[in-house]
Structure formats: C-alpha cells, structure tokens
Amino acid sequence: MPVAQLLAADTANLPQHIAFGLLAAVMTFSSLRVVTSKNVVHCALYLVMVLAGVAGIYILLAAEFLAAVQVLVYIGAIVVLFLFGIMLTRAPIGRSPGLDNDQRGLAAMVGLAVAALLATLLIDGFGDDKIALEEPQRSGDVGLEIFQSYVIPFEVISVLLLAALVGAVVLARRD
Amino acid sequence: MYLNQFLLLSAVLFSCGVYGVLARRNGVLVLMSIELILNAVNINLVAFGAFHNQLAGQVFALFTVAVAAAEVGVGLAIVLLIYRNTRSIDLDKVASMKG
Numbered sequence: 534m535p536v537a538q539l540l541a542a543d544t545a546n547l548p549q550h551i552a553f554g555l556l557a558a559v560m561t562f563s564s565l566r567v568v569t570s571k572n573v574v575h576c577a578l579y580l581v582m583v584l585a586g587v588a589g590i591y592i593l594l595a596a597e598f599l600a601a602v603q604v605l606v607y608i609g610a611i612v613v614l615f616l617f618g619i620m621l622t623r624a625p626i627g628r629s630p631g632l633d634n635d636q637r638g639l640a641a642m643v644g645l646a647v648a649a650l651l652a653t654l655l656i657d658g659f660g661d662d663k664i665a666l667e668e669p670q671r672s673g674d675v676g677l678e679i680f681q682s683y684v685i686p687f688e689v690i691s692v693l694l695l696a697a698l699v700g701a702v703v704l705a706r707r708d
Numbered sequence: 709m710y711l712n713q714f715l716l717l718s719a720v721l722f723s724c725g726v727y728g729v730l731a732r733r734n735g736v737l738v739l740m741s742i743e744l745i746l747n748a749v750n751i752n753l754v755a756f757g758a759f760h761n762q763l764a765g766q767v768f769a770l771f772t773v774a775v776a777a778a779e780v781g782v783g784l785a786i787v788l789l790i791y792r793n794t795r796s797i798d799l800d801k802v803a804s805m806k807g
Binding site: 546549550553557560561564565567568573576577580583584587590591593594595596598599602603606607610611614615617618619621622623631632633634636637639640641643644645647648651652655656659660661662663664670674675678679682683686687690693694696697698700701704705 | 709710711712713714715716717719720721722723724725726727728730731732733734735736737739740741743744747750751754755757758759763764766767769770771773774775776777778779780781782784785786787788789791797798799800
C-alpha cells in the first residue's frame with residue numbers, strides 16, 4: 534500500500550506516531566549534540582543522524598523522492614564536503630575546548646527565546662490541524678510539476694549551481 | 709497526523725541552528741549549524757505541501773536542497789581562504805572590518 538494511503542487511513546496511525554516519536558527524539562538529541570559537541574568530527578557524524586532523520590520525516594510525509602534526494606545530496610555529498618573542510622583546515626580531530634566563543638549564555642537565551650516564541654505561535658496558529666493526503670503524490674508528478682510550472686526557477690537554479698562552482702574554484706585556487 | 713508535530717520539530721531544529729551560528733567560533737561548525745536551519749525550512753515546506761495537498765512544497769524543498777549545496781561549496785571555499793590567510797578558522801579573529 535502506498536505511504537500516502539497509509540497516511541490517509543486513521544487506523545494505521547499508531548505506527549506512524551511511534552515512528553515520528555522515535556525520529557523526533559533522535560533528531561532533537563543529535564541536533565543538540567551538533568551544536569554542543571567538543572569534537573568537530575563528532576559534530577559531522579551527529580549532523581548525519583539529523584539529516585537521516587529528516588529523510589525519515591520526508592517518508593512519513595509521503596515525499597519519497599525528496600527522501601532519496603536528501604540521502605544522496607546531503608548525506609552523500611554535503612557531509613563529505615564538510616569532512617574535506619575539516620581535513621583541509623587541519624581542525625583538531627580530538628576533543629578541543631576552543632570551539633565555542635564567550636557569547637554562549639547569550640546565544641542559548643536567544644535560541645530558547647526563538648524556540649518558545651515559535652512554539653507559542655505554532656500552537657496558537659495551527660492548533661490541531663491534521664494532515665490528510667487524499668491521493669498519493671508520485672515522484673513522476675513532482676517531475677511534471679517542476680517542468681510544467683517551475684521551468685524558469687529550475688533553469689535559474691542550474692545557472693546558480695554553475696556560478697557557485699566557478700566561484701568556489703576561483704576562491705579556493707592557489708595563485 | 710497533526711501538522712503541528714512537524715512544525716514544532718522543525719522549530720527545535722531551527723533554534724538549535726540559531727544557537728550554533730551564534731555560539732560557535734569554528735567556521736566549519738557555523739556552516740553545519742546553517743545546514744540545520746535549512747533542513748528545518750525544508751521540513752516546513754514539505755509539511756505544508758502535504759497539508760494543502762499540493763506538490764509545490766516538495767518542488768520548493770528540492771530547490772532549497774540545490775541552493776544549500778551551492779551555499780556549502782562557496783562557504784567552505786571562503787573558510788579555506790580564511791584558513792590560508794590567517795592560519796586558523798577562528799571567526800572571532802576575522803575582525804578586520806571592526807571599527
């Protein structure tokens with residue numbers, strides 16, 4: 534049965550809620566560790582956990598193609614790029630105390646304030662709205678949507694990627 | 709499933725990213741925190757797309773993934789350049805524009 538039909542059926546909601554709870558717990562813990570860990574490589578590995586959790590959330594929301602793209606692009610490419618960055622800048626591989634600056638208390642206050650404000654607004658604004666997908670959203674439909682309604686943004690994105698490629702080469706090149 | 713459970717999860721990710729951007733002084737770690745923020749945005753886009761039963765949310769999320777990839781490429785090149793010029797990626801030491 535496609536995931537979207539599972540989403541629509543009320544009887545199948547318990548496994549979904551269990552899966553969401555597990556994913557949310559893992560993602561919250563890992564994202565906290567990404568920003569608090571004292572070891573740069575551990576930060577990158579916890580980031581992998583968060584990104585994999587986001588892929589799981591996409592599957593729960595019946596966006597399978599996006600989940601595949603998330604695994605390929607984020608976990609496959611971007612995290613490897615981060616590891617290259619860690620290696621090339623000779624960051625300390627073991628525990629290192631100097632990763633945080635001295636505004637940590639202020640930053641924690643700002644983060645908590647943002648979280649509290651967003652939670653209040655969201656609970657006030659969206660109360661108990663429910664997601665119910667009536668029809669499955671197929672990957673082919675996503676492709677059609679891109680090439681029918683969003684052709685010009687798609688082309689702009691390709692030009693942007695080219696510009697970023699050239700820019701990164703120009704910046705990182707040794708003269 | 710409630711719409712709010714996804715939105716609240718993404719709010720948590722976003723706040724963690726904001727804290728990381730403000731509190732970290734290592735350039736690579738600041739870029740990782742920005743990735744957390746972008747992923748929070750993506751979860752929101754897909755959740756609202758599913759809520760309104762439209763595909764536009766997924767399409768925008770795909771565009772965001774492409775923009776994030778470009779951003780990380782250029783960002784790491786800049787961090788590499790800072791490392792080459794100052795022999796460290798401590799962002800607190802990049803203060804030449806401070807009056």
